[in-house]
Amino acid sequence: MRGVLIGVVGAVAVLGVAAAVAVPEAKEWYDGRHEQTSSYATGKEAKEERESVPRWLPDDAASVEYAMRTTGGERILKATLHDGSLPSECEVLGGKSAPDPEISASWFPSGAAKDVTGRCGSYYVSLEDRTLYAWQTNDDWVKENRRSAR
Known part of the structure; x- marks a missing residue:
């Protein structure tokens, strides 16, 4: 026993x-x-190949990196902007805080939420020189989709 x-x-x-x-x-x-990552030469190519890439991304943006979660609305984006300024559709946020991105990639800086520059649609954005970093949380994606469904 x-x-x-x-x-x-x-x-x-x-x-x-x-x-x-x-x-x-x-x-x-x-x-x-449940995460997908893609690279594109231009913003135009990214938007043509992937419907979920934000429409406010300029067509002439270069070196576009994009990652998304397929089970929700979490997105991150990196792109080089030729003129170094936010797209006209974006709103500048002075000194406001933003939530951290909910996904990560080696090309996306960990402190982007501390340096938020503005909002482009449902994305938070940070602009460093000519490099745009953008991220969308699942909650913001849900809110955006509710608005567009009305």
Whole structure:
């Protein structure tokens, strides 16, 4: 009987360790498989190939990087703007704070929300020299889609 008990305890310990390793890896796999990243030469190309790229992105924007979550409205965007200024559709926000992006990519800076420059539609934007960083939270995406559905 003692041997059976030791065997059961050992099996439970092994399963516990396996679960401790597998669950975080499964979550990472699940989250990652619902994210898509794309690169485009211009804003025009990005908008033609992906409907979810914001329409306010200038056609002549260059070196466009875009990432999105397919299970919600989380988006991040990086682009080089030729004139170095926000598109005309955007609103400048003076000193307001913004929520952090809900997804990440190696090309997107971690402190963008601290340096928010304005809003372009449902996106927060930060402009550094001629590089535009933009992000949309799921909550803002939901609000935007409710407005456009009316």
